[in-house]
Structures are given as structure tokens and as C-alpha cells.
Amino acid sequence: MAEEKRNRTVEIKAEPDPVTIDLLRTAVIVVDMQNAFVKKGGYFDLAGYDLTGVERIVEPCRKVAAAARESGARVIYLQMGFSRDLSDKGPPDSPVNAKSKGLRFISNHPDLKDKFYFYGCWGAEIIPELSPRQGDIVVPKQRYDAFIGTNLDIILRTHGVKNLVFVGTATNVCVESTLRHAFFLDYFPILVSDAVVQAGSDVTQQATILNVKSHFGWVTTSENFERGVESFRTE
Numbered sequence: 065m066a067e068e069k070r071n072r073t074v075e076i077k078a079e080p081d082p083v084t085i086d087l088l089r090t091a092v093i094v095v096d097m098q099n100a101f102v103k104k105g106g107y108f109d110l111a112g113y114d115l116t117g118v119e120r121i122v123e124p125c126r127k128v129a130a131a132a133r134e135s136g137a138r139v140i141y142l143q144m145g146f147s148r149d150l151s152d153k154g155p156p157d158s159p160v161n162a163k164s165k166g167l168r169f170i171s172n173h174p175d176l177k178d179k180f181y182f183y184g185c186w187g188a189e190i191i192p193e194l195s196p197r198q199g200d201i202v203v204p205k206q207r208y209d210a211f212i213g214t215n216l217d218i219i220l221r222t223h224g225v226k227n228l229v230f231v232g233t234a235t236n237v238c239v240e241s242t243l244r245h246a247f248f249l250d251y252f253p254i255l256v257s258d259a260v261v262q263a264g265s266d267v268t269q270q271a272t273i274l275n276v277k278s279h280f281g282w283v284t285t286s287e288n289f290e291r292g293v294e295s296f297r298t299e
Contacts (some may be wrong), residue, residue, distance in 0.1 A: 072136050072291040076254065076292035079192060083254060085227040087296055091138040091220065092129055095210075095239050095260075097122070098143065099186050100187035102233070107187055111169055117261040118233050122193050124259035124286040125231045126146050129194065131201040135293040139200045142210045143153045144173030144238065145188040152206050160207070201275060208241040217249060228290065234263035240272045244280055253281030256289060 072087040085174050100107040101116050109115055129139045146153050153167065154160045161167060170180045181188045183204065196202055203216050210216050220228075228251050230243050243253045255276045262269035277283040284292075 072134075072296045073294045074296065076282075076284050077288040078254065078284040079277045081282070082281045083184040083284075085252065085254075087132075087136045087293060088228040089224050090132070090222070090229060090274070091140050091225045092143045092229045092231060093210075093242070094125060094129060094139065094190075094194060095230060095242065096142055096144045096234070097125060097191055097232050098123065098145075098181060099189050099191055100189065100222075101144075102191050106164060107169065107178060110173075110176060110179055111165070113263070121231070121233070121259050121261050122191070124256065128229065128231050128256055128259055128286050128289055131161055131290045131293050131297060132229070133197065133199070135296040137229075138225065138295070139197070140216075140219070141190055141194075141196055141200060141202045142216075142232070142238070142242070143183075143188065143190065143202055143204045143205075145183045145204060146206060148177065148182045154206075166284045188189070208238045209245050210238070210242040211249065214241045225251070227254065228262065229254045229256060231256045231259035231286075235260040236262045236264065236268035239277070244258050247280045254289075255285050256286055257282060259286050280287045 073084060074087060075082050075084050104115065134140050170177065179187045180187045190196060203210060203214050203219065203221060206215050209214060228246050230239050230253060232239060243255060246253045255273065257273055272284055
């Protein structure tokens with residue numbers, strides 16, 4: 065029993081090769097699954113984005129998170145957002161101001177603040193279907209890369225985490241930005257291809273998947289992850 069607590073090693077079927085992980089040193093990273101980006105009436109919906117893809121990944125995200133909790137891995141939520149006064153968006157000459165469609169949207173539609181990802185507003189909340197459970201960790205962030213300006217790295221190292229399993233949105237923006245940085249920090253990134261969705265053309269989804277399995281980590285599916293951890297799941 066003591067040995068089981070120290071090591072829960074499983075093999076996950078993945079590309080380009082199967083990857084072996086210790087579940088006690090693994091965290092599922094749920095990226096930006098918030099009302100503003102997923103729900104009708106949220107920022108993405110009001111801005112004209114097609115929600116079909118992000119709605120489709122809710123259930124795979126839920127299954128991966130549940131399997132992680134039940135097998136001894138951690139679940140960490142990344143939560144994109146800003147203070148209502150935008151005091152944390154960066155200086156006036158930041159490229160974020162020039163490139164962020166979200167910041168331009170809220171500047172043009174100040175009456176829609178609750179639909180946007182301002183902390184304390186409905187838009188910034190994690191969607192109900194994926195609500196954090198006891199023991200889960202939520203990391204607020206203001207940049208696509210969740211290692212910038214946050215305590216994510218310290219949290220992971222405090223808990224001895226080495227393997228990061230990525231789900232959420234958007235594949236080619238916040239997911240890929242954080243995954244690449246994780247690789248540079250010597251974490252082992254695993255992308256769950258049917259539990260992430262891109263912003264924009266499917267070409268960007270496929271490009272990220274190719275980049276990850278070629279250079280930055282491994283690519284698996286929610287089914288393969290569930291099968292891999294099955295022997296350690298509790299009832």
C-alpha cells in the first residue's frame with residue numbers, strides 16, 4: 065500500500081509514442097473553460113464566434129478531469145481575466161492592447177461587462193459543467209501563457225508535478241502558449257486532442273497538434289487517457 069501511494073505509473077497510448085507517467089506527479093490543466101468563451105450570451109457568442117467546437121469538448125474535458133481525480137492526479141484550472149478597472153492588463157504600449165480582440169470588444173461595448181472575462185463577473189466563471197471540486201486549484205491569469213505573472217510553476221513544483229495533461233480552449237492560443245512554456249520548464253506536456261478546440265480555422269488545430277507531437281510533447285485522446293488510468297481509478 066505504501067508503495068502504491070508513492071508511485072502510480074501508467075502508460076498512456078499517444079503520438080508519436082506511448083508516454084509513461086506517474087499519476088501522483090500528474091496534473092490535468094483545464095484551460096479557460098469559462099462562460100465568456102463557452103456559453104451562449106458570453107463574450108465569444110456576442111462577438112460572433114461559433115460555439116459548436118467548444119461546446120463539443122465540454123464532455124471530454126469533464127471525463128479527463130474526473131479520471132484524473134479518481135486516479136490520484138491533480139486538476140488545475142486556468143482562468144483568464146482582468147480586474148474590472150483593467151489595472152492588470154499591462155502598460156499602454158503593451159502589444160496586448162493592439163492584438164487583444166477581447167480588450168477591443170469591451171472597449172466598444174462597456175455595457176456588456178458581465179459577459180466579458182472580468183473577475184467577479186459571470187463571464188469569468190468556470191462553466192458549471194466543469195466546476196472545480198474540493199482539492200482542485202484555480203490559477204487566475206492575464207496572459208495567454210499561464211506561467212507569465214502567476215504562481216503556476218510554484219504550485220506545480222510544490223506538489224511534485226512533472227506531467228501536464230492539457231484540455232480546454234483555445235488550442236492555438238492559451239493552450240499552446242502554456243504547453244510550450246511548460247516544455248521549456250522541463251515538464252512533460254500531453255495534449256488531449258478531442259478535449260481542446262481552436263480559435264479560428266481547423267488548420268490551426270492541426271498545426272498545434274503537429275507541433276506538439278513533433279517537438280513539444282505527446283498527443284493523446286480522452287479515451288486513451290481514461291483507459292490508461294483505469295487501473296488506479298476509485299469507485
